[in-house]
Amino acid sequence: xxxxxxxxxxxxxxxxxxxxxxxxxxxxxxxxxxxxxxxxxxxxxxxxxxxxxxxxxxxxxxxxxxxxxxxxxxxxxxxxxxxxxxxxxxxxxxxxxxxxxxxxxxxxxxxxxxxxxxxxxxxxxxxxxxxxxxxxxxxxxxxxxxxxxxxxxxxxxxxxxxxxxxxxxxxxxxxxxxxxxxxxxxxxxxxxxxxxxxxxxxxxxxxxxxxxxxxxxxxxxxxxxxxx
Amino acid sequence: xxxxxxxxxxxxxxxxxxxxxxxxxxxxxxxxxxxxxxxxxxxxxxxxxxxxxxxxxxxxxxxxxxxxxxxxxxxxxxxxxxxxxxxxxxxxxxxxxxxxxxxxxxxxxxxxxxxxxxxxxxxxxxxxxxxxxxxxxxxxxxxxxxxxxxxxxxxxxxxxxxxxxxxxxxxxxxxxxxxxxxxxxxxxxxxxxxxxxxxxxxxxxxxxxxxxxxxxxxxxxxxxxxxxxxxxxxxxxxxxxxxxxxxxxxxxxxxxxxxxxxxxxxxxxxxxxx
Numbered sequence: 001x002x003x004x005x006x007x008x009x010x011x012x013x014x015x016x017x018x019x020x021x022x023x024x025x026x027x028x029x030x031x032x033x034x035x036x037x038x039x040x041x042x043x044x045x046x047x048x049x050x051x052x053x054x055x056x057x058x059x060x061x062x063x064x065x066x067x068x069x070x071x072x073x074x075x076x077x078x079x080x081x082x083x084x085x086x087x088x089x090x091x092x093x094x095x096x097x098x099x100x101x102x103x104x105x106x107x108x109x110x111x112x113x114x115x116x117x118x119x120x121x122x123x124x125x126x127x128x129x130x131x132x133x134x135x136x137x138x139x140x141x142x143x144x145x146x147x148x149x150x151x152x153x154x155x156x157x158x159x160x161x162x163x164x165x166x167x168x169x170x171x172x173x174x175x176x177x178x179x180x181x182x183x184x185x186x187x188x189x190x191x192x193x194x195x196x197x198x199x200x201x202x203x204x205x206x207x208x209x210x211x212x213x214x215x216x217x218x219x220x221x222x223x224x225x226x227x228x
Numbered sequence: 229x230x231x232x233x234x235x236x237x238x239x240x241x242x243x244x245x246x247x248x249x250x251x252x253x254x255x256x257x258x259x260x261x262x263x264x265x266x267x268x269x270x271x272x273x274x275x276x277x278x279x280x281x282x283x284x285x286x287x288x289x290x291x292x293x294x295x296x297x298x299x300x301x302x303x304x305x306x307x308x309x310x311x312x313x314x315x316x317x318x319x320x321x322x323x324x325x326x327x328x329x330x331x332x333x334x335x336x337x338x339x340x341x342x343x344x345x346x347x348x349x350x351x352x353x354x355x356x357x358x359x360x361x362x363x364x365x366x367x368x369x370x371x372x373x374x375x376x377x378x379x380x381x382x383x384x385x386x387x388x389x390x391x392x393x394x395x396x397x398x399x400x401x402x403x404x405x406x407x408x409x410x411x412x413x414x415x416x417x418x419x420x421x422x423x424x425x426x427x428x429x430x431x432x433x434x435x436x437x438x439x440x441x442x443x444x445x446x447x448x449x450x451x452x453x454x455x456x457x458x459x460x461x462x463x464x465x466x467x468x469x470x471x472x473x474x475x476x477x478x479x480x481x482x483x484x485x486x487x488x489x490x491x492x493x494x495x496x497x498x499x500x501x502x
Contacts, residue, residue, distance in 0.1 A: 049414075071501075072418075079416035089411055106417035150415070 001027040001189055002048065002158070007057035009043050009213075017043035019213035021057070025191070025206075027157065030184045032200050033193040034224055035210040041193045044210060045162055048191070049081045050074045062157055079107055082151030082159040082188075086166035088143045090135040090150075096122070097131040100150045107154060121149040125179055141172030145179065152183055159183060161192040165199065177203055200224035233397040233491075237437025237484055240390035244383055245445040245480045251379035252476070256467050258372040262339035265368070267346050268359040269332040275354040280330060286352045287334055292341040301328040329356055340369055387487060394433070394491030398426075402495055409499045419500045426492045434488025435481065442477045449473050 002025040009018040017040045025031055033041050046052040047059055050066060058067045062080055069077065090099050097118055104114045122128045125145040135143050144164060151159055161180065165173035177199055184190045194200060200207060200223070207222030208215055217225065269287065271280055280298075287296050299307075305328055309319045322328075334349065336342055342360055350358045402409070412422050453469050 075413070075416045075418045077416075078414065083414055089407070089414070091408055091411060102411070103415035106412055106415050106421060108421075154416075 001025055001029070001062065002191075003060040004047070005058050007047065007054045007059060009040075009047065009052060010055045017213055018047075018054075021210075021213075021215055023208065023215060023218070025189065027189055028184070028187050029206060030181075030190045031192070031206040031208055032222075032224075033191060033208050033210060034195075034200060034226065035216075036226070037195075039210045040213040041210050042162065045160055045191065045193055048158070048160060049078055049083060079154060080156050080158065082148075082154075082156040084144070084147050084151050084159065084161040084164045086163040088135070088140075088147040088167075090143060090146055092135055095132050095134055096127060096138070096146050099135070099146055100153050103150050103153050109154075117153055118149075121153050124152075124182070125149045139172070140168050141175055144168060144172075144176055148176070148179055148183075152188065156188065158189045158191070161190065163193055163195065165194065165196055170198065173199060197224040197226070233394050233433050233488075234437045236390060236393040236397060237434055237487060238440045240386055240393070240487070241438050241441035241480050241484050242444055244386050244390075244483060245441045245476065246448075247379065247383055247386070248479065249445060249449060249476060251376070251383070252472070253466055254375050254379070255372075258368070258375070261368060262372070265335075265339045265342050265365055266360065267334040267336075267342060267349065269334060269349055270329040270356040270359065271331060272354045272356045273329060275330075279354045283352055283354055284332060287332060287349055290345055290348060292336050292338065292345050293334055294337045295335045297333045299331045299333055301326050301330050304328045304331055387483065390487045391491045391494065394430075394487060395495040398430070398433075398492050398495040402426075402499060406499055409496070413500075422500065423493060423496065426496050427489055430488040430490070430492025431485055432488070433492065434484040434486065437488065438481045438484030441480055441484075445476060445480065446473050449476075 002023070004021050004023045007018055007021040008016070010016045019040075021044065033044060035041055043052060047054055048061060050069065054067065058065060060066070061077065064077070066077060091102065094102065100118045100121060101114050104117060109117075119128065119131075122131055125148055127142060127145055127149070130138065130142065135146065138146070144167075148159075148161075148164070159180070164180070165176055168176065173196065180190055180192070181203065204221040207217065207219050207224070209217035209225060269283070271283060275283070284296055284298060287293060305319065305322060305326055308328070309317075312319060334345075336345060342365055346358045346360050349355060409422055450469060450473075453466055
């Protein structure tokens with residue numbers, strides 16, 4: 001599923017973010033990425049959907065070696081990966097429905113399939129009755145659910161979430177986690193970077209800790225391991 | 229914002245259009261002048277008819293020569309008298325004892341060959357002199373070359389300035405859409421898919437931007453052509469309104485569309501590399 005070998009990343013300004021990462025994540029896994037700010041979590045995640053390229057090492061995603069992938073193929077890689085951010089990244093002028101449909105229009109899906117599939121995911125995240133709202137009319141938790149719906153609307157094998165609960169209150173965070181677990185139960189691999197001690201210690205999953213660009217801990221059903 | 233972009237295209241195209249009209253007419257006039265370049269071959273006064281014939285034959289053998297016309301000394305005098313107008317009467321005295329030479333008037337296929345073959349003709353037996361206004365011809369050719377090159381450079385410069393202006397104005401529009409492009413890339417849109425609306429926008433921008441310049445050029449040229457004052461100079465012969473203005477309009481439209489599309493695509497290039 002995901003395999004990184006000897007991955008290094010040095011940015012053009014000289015900052016070294018990753019210092020030799022070796023990791024293997026199986027299809028269907030749910031892994032938390034934890035560690036202090038600036039440890040390299042974001043870079044680690046960005047490498048998976050080719051927002052960044054490694055300086056050295058090799059990366060295999062969905063059985064495809066993306067290390068030397070051509071620019072032209074990157075869009076097709078991303079169609080198999082859903083990404084959710086802390087700040088939701090929704091288009092403010094589009095309705096909930098249109099924001100999700102956007103992801104399918106971009107890959108030139110037929111209008112009929114778009115309607116069917118969008119209603120399906122809206123049902124899954126529990127926002128069927130808010131399809132016509134615009135993002136500003138929704139709460140933070142609802143906006144994040146829209147972002148998740150958009151990320152999974154074209155059945156990705158991998159869902160990457162970069163601090164999905166970072167802007168949400170605890171109650172709402174649990175709702176989001178419940179949705180992510182449901183998606184994971186459906187067989188989708190989930191990689192989630194987080195600073196939430198409560199979530200990691202309550203919903204026990206694999207924990208990968210990154211410090212100074214290195215994996216310092218990789219435990220099954222692990223603990224958060226830092227003070228919150 | 230779009231108004232600014234259309235304005236940039238409009239300004240440039242008015243300049244480019246006016247310049248093109250000027251250039252193409254200069255070129256036209258220059259070509260006409262070049263066509264008038266001829267070599268006058270003066271025959272020795274002592275030459276008899278056979279020798280005169282022989283000179284004509286020799287000249288015709290030169291490959292670059294297009295036409296050779298014999299002009300007797302009587303014809304030469306007539307044309308001299310008529311070219312003098314009222315003062316020509318004085319020259320009529322010479323009709324009794326014509327001091328002029330018989331002459332051949334030679335034209336070349338390519339006017340620029342004039343300088344090359346004139347000395348060659350000068351070496352033929354019984355040729356007294358060749359006259360072709362050496363200085364004037366050389367200057368004319370040099371001027372024409374300069375004018376063409378400078379015009380070309382200016383037009384290219386203008387077009388690039390316009391592209392730069394447009395890609396900058398569009399870039400501001402695109403900054404607002406940067407987020408949208410980023411999200412499109414995130415969900416796996418190909419660059420072609422993202423580019424398409426910008427391509428259309430650039431095309432429309434260029435087409436709208438060329439409407440006013442075309443109107444200006446068409447009416448301006450119409451006015452210029454109708455203007456009697458210019459017709460006083462017999463050597464200034466403008467390209468005919470129809471079809472020249474329509475061809476020029478098409479060129480302006482094409483340049484406008486090209487500038488719009490190029491400027492637009494240039495401006496999103498940076499945002500696509502995510």
